[in-house]
Amino acid sequence: MTSSSAPIKRRDATRTRQLLLDAARHRFASDGYAATTVRDIADDAGVNVALISRYFSSKEGLFEACLTSSVDEMRRTAGGARLDEVAERIVEQLAGIDSDGFPRHLVLLLRSSGDARADEIRVGMLRTFAEKLASLAGWTEGDDELLLRAQVTIAASLGIALLRSNTRLEPLGSAGREDLIGPVTDLITAILRKP
């Protein structure tokens, strides 16, 4: 047997980059930017620390990459919903249907690094989402009240995501999709129903 069960690690820059990105998203989302060290991330990824600087030029750069990759992933999954599907989509994100029940993509949008460029990406994404959501509810440019309501909806959803992920407040902490769909639907329809 030349190499059967050996966990040989072929050198692969793309794969390494991805490992770092995944580990970083976990850490940044759950611990925040400042509390996360590059050594933590590298260890989680099973990769040498210096490679963070090589592939992302800095910790800030890695954070920005996390942000844009999460944003891309959200765009991909959140496109083209009807108003009555919005609650369902949000709950899917909250309950983390794709990963392990941890709404990382959402929580990242609340994590600031203090860096101006990263914050622009973050806030830009929030603004885009808010406008998209407002449009579904019949928004036209200049209607600040409805835009505000869309932003409140997003803020509320992010709050739920954050509280779920950083405290073990029960029953919210371990509520599943079926538990959340009721309250969240009520919340969203109540706010977005045009006054």
Place this chain on the structure above:
Amino acid sequence: MTSSSAPIKRRDATRTRQLLLDAARHRFASDGYAATTVRDIADDAGVNVALISRYFSSKEGLFEACLTSSVDEMRRTAGGARLDEVAERIVEQLAGIDSDGFPRHLVLLLRSSGDARADEIRVGMLRTFAEKLASLAGWTEGDDELLLRAQVTIAASLGIALLRSNTRLEPLGSAGREDLIGPVTDLITAILRKP
């Protein structure tokens, strides 16, 4: 004139403690625990760094003190409301009627230091508030659905507070009490109205 406009600083431990506490609450709430340094806090308070260790024994200790003092203040202002007043009270906190439009007490409840004891205080407070709110809506022990709805309400409110305070997402960022009262009332009554 012996001492007219002179800003002489009489030595006063109580006052110094309070200055540190105020500065720390500002910093911890707006930047988070890890991103805040003890030197930042001391400078803001106009006080020597070493006094943090003296009066609060550590940065953790200061954070705990911030938490309990904020919790006390919230208890004082949040006691004995009726269900139909809840939205108004929350909006008052969100709009920061007492201070400068920054809902620090609320945001602190979302800021984790990673320390176990501090997190217990934090989560304990959240639990208490959730139960109090649920009770106003007719909760009796064991009714997990209504408790969940109360927790969702709190999570949503905290999300609004956090988004308001750390992004400049307009119009949410600079919305006043009169702008928020509508959406927030809708939100709260929709979630808490027993299904």
Place this chain on the structure above:
DNA sequence: GTCGGATGTAAACGCCTGTTGACTAATTTC
């Protein structure tokens, strides 16, 4: 007035942070 505890100061401590440069090892190119 002076003594003693309380209050504030300054400098240093050891540790951990993000980042870098010189190096080795693997992979691709010809």
Place this chain on the structure above:
DNA sequence: GAAATTAGTCAACAGGCGTTTACATCCGAC
């Protein structure tokens, strides 16, 4: 298969962190 390019390693760095220690200064009690 040798050369050249890419991928990964290792150790050190300068700076900032929270904390401590030894010292100056103020203030109230006697």
